[in-house]
Amino acid sequence: MPPLHHSDDSSKAGPAPAFCCMTIEPRYRGRFAPSPTGPLHFGSLVAAVGSYADALAAGGEWLVRMEDVDEDRCRPGAADAILRTLEAHGFQWQGEVLYQSRRKERYREVLEELLAQGAAYPCGCTRREVERHGHPGVEGIVYPGTCREGLPSGRKPRAIRLRVPDEELCFHDRLHGTLCQQLKQEVGDFVIRRADGFFAYQLAVVVDDLDQGVNQVVRGADLLLSTPRQIHLQRLLAAPRPTYLHLPLVRDDKGRKLSKRDQAHPVNDTDPVSGLLAAWRFLGQPLPEEPPATAETFWRWARSHWDPARINPDAGS
Numbered sequence: 543m544p545p546l547h548h549s550d551d552s553s554k555a556g557p558a559p560a561f562c563c564m565t566i567e568p569r570y571r572g573r574f575a576p577s578p579t580g581p582l583h584f585g586s587l588v589a590a591v592g593s594y595a596d597a598l599a600a601g602g603e604w605l606v607r608m609e610d611v612d613e614d615r616c617r618p619g620a621a622d623a624i625l626r627t628l629e630a631h632g633f634q635w636q637g638e639v640l641y642q643s644r645r646k647e648r649y650r651e652v653l654e655e656l657l658a659q660g661a662a663y664p665c666g667c668t669r670r671e672v673e674r675h676g677h678p679g680v681e682g683i684v685y686p687g688t689c690r691e692g693l694p695s696g697r698k699p700r701a702i703r704l705r706v707p708d709e710e711l712c713f714h715d716r717l718h719g720t721l722c723q724q725l726k727q728e729v730g731d732f733v734i735r736r737a738d739g740f741f742a743y744q745l746a747v748v749v750d751d752l753d754q755g756v757n758q759v760v761r762g763a764d765l766l767l768s769t770p771r772q773i774h775l776q777r778l779l780a781a782p783r784p785t786y787l788h789l790p791l792v793r794d795d796k797g798r799k800l801s802k803r804d805q806a807h808p809v810n811d812t813d814p815v816s817g818l819l820a821a822w823r824f825l826g827q828p829l830p831e832e833p834p835a836t837a838e839t840f841w842r843w844a845r846s847h848w849d850p851a852r853i854n855p856d857a858g859s
């Protein structure tokens with residue numbers, strides 16, 4: 543089964559935002575949300591360039607958020623190094639950088655709300671038990687639902703899971719069109735607070751986008767599979783759904799997504815223009831006639847030349 547199903551029926555993705563004559567269109571607000579697990583590599587530079595160019599071209603705002611919720615995976619100094627790299631490449635973000643590691647109180651509050659609604663429940667299963675009883679899904683094993691109706695007697699709560707509906711969830715992506723996923727069969731009830739006590743990325747990202755008023759999400763296509771989970775959470779929290787654009791992934795010569803943890807292809811802060819032009823070309827954008835002298839000149843030119851219709855969704859594969 544393909545991981546996400548294309549649908550020609552765009553009405554399945556829900557109503558298009560009704561921006562007409564009587565309503566005021568909300569200002570574009572995008573973000574770049576790296577996980578500080580290592581220095582910025584070329585793949586994350588592509589995501590940063592795509593989201594920043596899209597925000598600049600729309601005359602919008604652009605925020606930076608450090609997704610350091612999984613503190614075990616974060617490397618000391620990586621967040622500062624990423625910010626230095628962004629600065630060296632001429633990115634300018636609005637306001638303070640938000641750190642997920644400082645938002646635990648807020649995540650806890652939302653978790654309590656979801657538990658009180660009955661939308662989430664404690665799960666006592668170990669990873670091994672889930673692997674033994676679950677079936678393969680689009681991203682790992684689908685939880686078999688053991689603790690869905692209550693913890694079996696004698697079991698202690700470990701993680702907190704979110705109940706998913708038995709329905710096809712569809713959304714619209716600006717590059718990929720209408721995509722659908724059967725959350726229950728393909729993903730299953732998913733973890734929002736892990737057994738080690740850390741909040742899961744899926745919860746943090748939705749709460750942060752909501753609290754920061756982010757209405758445009760431009761990020762790597764590896765997160766297409768997570769989007770239906772995030773939309774389900776948005777619905778439970780009565781959060782507005784952002785517009786999505788998932789960019790092609792940069793892969794290594796073995797076809798794997800570049801990872802910060804592998805220290806793959808770090809970006810050179812002393813030659814920002816080369817990195818920016820390479821990312822621009824990867825995104826299918828024609829290069830300027832004259833190479834720009836500085837990152838600032840590049841961005842002055844880029845803001846009026848960005849055309850997302852030129853992105854090849856299969857560029858990295």
Ligand code: GLU
Nearest residue numbers: 575576577609747761765
């Ligand atoms: N923190 C994620 C990453 O570095 C990005 C999450 C997002 O943009 O929603 O891959």
